[in-house]
Amino acid sequence: MKAAPFCYHRPGTVAEAVETLAAFGDGAKVLAGGQSLVPLMALRLARAEHLVDLGRIAALRYVRGAADSVAVGAMTVQAAAGRDPVIAASVPLLARAIPFIGHFQVRNRGTVGGSCAHADPSAEIPAVAVTLDAELEASGRGRPRLIPAAKFFTSTFTTSLEPDEVLTALHFPVWPGRSGFAVREFARRRGDFAVAGAVCAVTLGQGERIERVAIGLLGLGAVPLRAAAAERAATGTAAGDLDVTEIGHLAVADTDPPDDVHATPGYRRRVGVAMAARALTAALEEAAHG
Amino acid sequence: METQVAQVAMTVNGTPRRATVEPRKTLADTLREDFGLTGTHLGCEHGVCGACTVLVDGAAIRACLMFAVQADGSEVVTVEGLAPAGGGLSAVQRAFREEHGLQCGFCTPGFVVSLTAYLRDHPMPSGAELRDALSGNLCRCTGYQGIIAAARRAAGGMEDQ
Ligand SMILES: Cc1cc2nc3c(=O)[nH]c(=O)nc-3n(C[C@H](O)[C@H](O)[C@H](O)COP(=O)(O)OP(=O)(O)OC[C@H]3O[C@@H](n4cnc5c(N)ncnc54)[C@H](O)[C@@H]3O)c2cc1C
Ligand code: FES
Ligand code: FES
Numbered sequence: 014m015k016a017a018p019f020c021y022h023r024p025g026t027v028a029e030a031v032e033t034l035a036a037f038g039d040g041a042k043v044l045a046g047g048q049s050l051v052p053l054m055a056l057r058l059a060r061a062e063h064l065v066d067l068g069r070i071a072a073l074r075y076v077r078g079a080a081d082s083v084a085v086g087a088m089t090v091q092a093a094a095g096r097d098p099v100i101a102a103s104v105p106l107l108a109r110a111i112p113f114i115g116h117f118q119v120r121n122r123g124t125v126g127g128s129c130a131h132a133d134p135s136a137e138i139p140a141v142a143v144t145l146d147a148e149l150e151a152s153g154r155g156r157p158r159l160i161p162a163a164k165f166f167t168s169t170f171t172t173s174l175e176p177d178e179v180l181t182a183l184h185f186p187v188w189p190g191r192s193g194f195a196v197r198e199f200a201r202r203r204g205d206f207a208v209a210g211a212v213c214a215v216t217l218g219q220g221e222r223i224e225r226v227a228i229g230l231l232g233l234g235a236v237p238l239r240a241a242a243a244e245r246a247a248t249g250t251a252a253g254d255l256d257v258t259e260i261g262h263l264a265v266a267d268t269d270p271p272d273d274v275h276a277t278p279g280y281r282r283r284v285g286v287a288m289a290a291r292a293l294t295a296a297l298e299e300a301a302h303g
Numbered sequence: 304m305e306t307q308v309a310q311v312a313m314t315v316n317g318t319p320r321r322a323t324v325e326p327r328k329t330l331a332d333t334l335r336e337d338f339g340l341t342g343t344h345l346g347c348e349h350g351v352c353g354a355c356t357v358l359v360d361g362a363a364i365r366a367c368l369m370f371a372v373q374a375d376g377s378e379v380v381t382v383e384g385l386a387p388a389g390g391g392l393s394a395v396q397r398a399f400r401e402e403h404g405l406q407c408g409f410c411t412p413g414f415v416v417s418l419t420a421y422l423r424d425h426p427m428p429s430g431a432e433l434r435d436a437l438s439g440n441l442c443r444c445t446g447y448q449g450i451i452a453a454a455r456r457a458a459g460g461m462e463d464q
Pocket of ligand 1: 042043044045046047048049050051052067087088113114115116119122123124125126127128130131133135136137138174178179180181204205206207349350351
């Protein structure tokens with residue numbers, strides 16, 4: 014249960030990190046908080062000849078709020094993001110998702126960017142990114158680029174990052190107006206990866222009608238999903254007339270959940286219905302009453 | 304492949320320490336093997352059990368999921384560093400003894416370190432919050448009731464630490 018030997022690199026800047034990654038090609042991997050990579054290396058499920066530790070790049074740890082978006086540096090630890098006042102005020106969905114990640118000892122090391130780069134389909138931060146249409150910023154040898162969350166997560170544990178690219182930041186849009194946000198998930202034990210879950214953002218307009226709604230699903234596919242059909246059905250409906258269970262069923266209708274030792278696809282879908290309905294109910298409640 | 308070695312320096316329980324380590328050596332192994340601090344236990348070595356919990360720059364972390372090279376320059380506190388300087392037990396340690404919060408004791412350092420950090424940051428936790436805070440540590444012996452009772456007692460008595 015020990016990692017295989019590797020060479021350790023500790024760049025001070027993103028440019029230096031990119032250079033090191035490019036120099037060693039496939040043999041190099043980024044090390045962020047290590048909360049996913051180190052167990053994989055200890056179990057010899059992952060191996061790297063060169064580890065490029067981003068831990069000392071102070072420029073990757075920040076939270077910056079602007080009028081319509083909040084930028085979070087990739088190396089911001091999950092615990093810091095979870096108690097950040099700007100995130101709490103402007104991206105409440107992210108703040109509420111973070112306590113569901115593992116345990117506080119894991120959140121003290123695990124990073125916001127690492128969670129996205131790792132791309133576990135049950136992870137909370139990727140689901141929030143997809144639901145809010147966040148953009149992920151990456152730096153490689155070329156110009157830095159912005160990747161929409163919907164294009165970032167390509168499959169289980171797979172993203173559209175190039176091997177020599179570093180994820181540098183996440184940009185979360187701020188939802189103005191009478192909005193509400195909620196996260197609901199079910200895990201076998203507190204802190205385990207969820208069997209299934211839903212995250213929801215909703216804005217109410219004139220006559221308590223749903224002006225805008227986004228429902229994200231975790232654990233129900235190879236990537237975090239958006240429940241597009243459910244969103245379409247809910248939009249424009251008066252909040253009081255909405256049948257949230259029906260919306261929950263619509264949300265999971267087209268999903269193809271994984272089948273593993275934790276749950277069957279059918280069970281995951283049933284849990285997904287309940288979680289989507291509950292998240293939507295709670296988000297609507299908050300939008301209506303603050 | 305070349306096996307690089309690195310020099311690391313850190314403060315452990317207030318004492319400056321140095322070691323020459325392979326980069327793949329975890330902080331937990333370095334504490335145990337290079338610094339002789341065997342109070343930090345290793346149960347699973349992949350982040351599940353919490354037995355290896357130590358404080359790095361004040362934050363409770365899993366020492367099996369951090370390479371020693373990452374802790375270079377840090378301030379580390381292990382279970383050996385929690386007791387008051389004059390001897391005796393810390394409030395959390397005392398609560399574990401009084402409430403039978405341990406049987407074989409293998410998991411205990413991880414629980415004690417985790418709970419010490421948690422209560423420092425959340426001095427008045429509810430019962431549900433305490434259970435949540437303890438969820439990252441596994442115990443194969445006690446059935447947890449004694450540990451929860453110890454946590455409640457420690458939460459009530461932090462002021463006299
Ligand atoms: C006991 C336990 C329970 C957990 N429970 C949950 C949970 O419930 N929900 C959840 O979401 N997560 C959970 N996790 C995982 C945790 O959130 C990880 O922290 C996270 O998945 C990875 O972040 P990291 O910073 O630790 O990245 P690392 O482990 O360092 O890296 C993970 C992967 O991403 C790559 N990478 C990291 N950062 C970058 C970057 N900036 N640019 C390019 N590539 C990068 C690495 O090369 C590696 O392949 C759990 C972990 C443990 C140990
Ligand atoms: S030994 Fe570190 S978590 Fe189990
Ligand atoms: S007392 Fe034996 S593992 Fe907890």
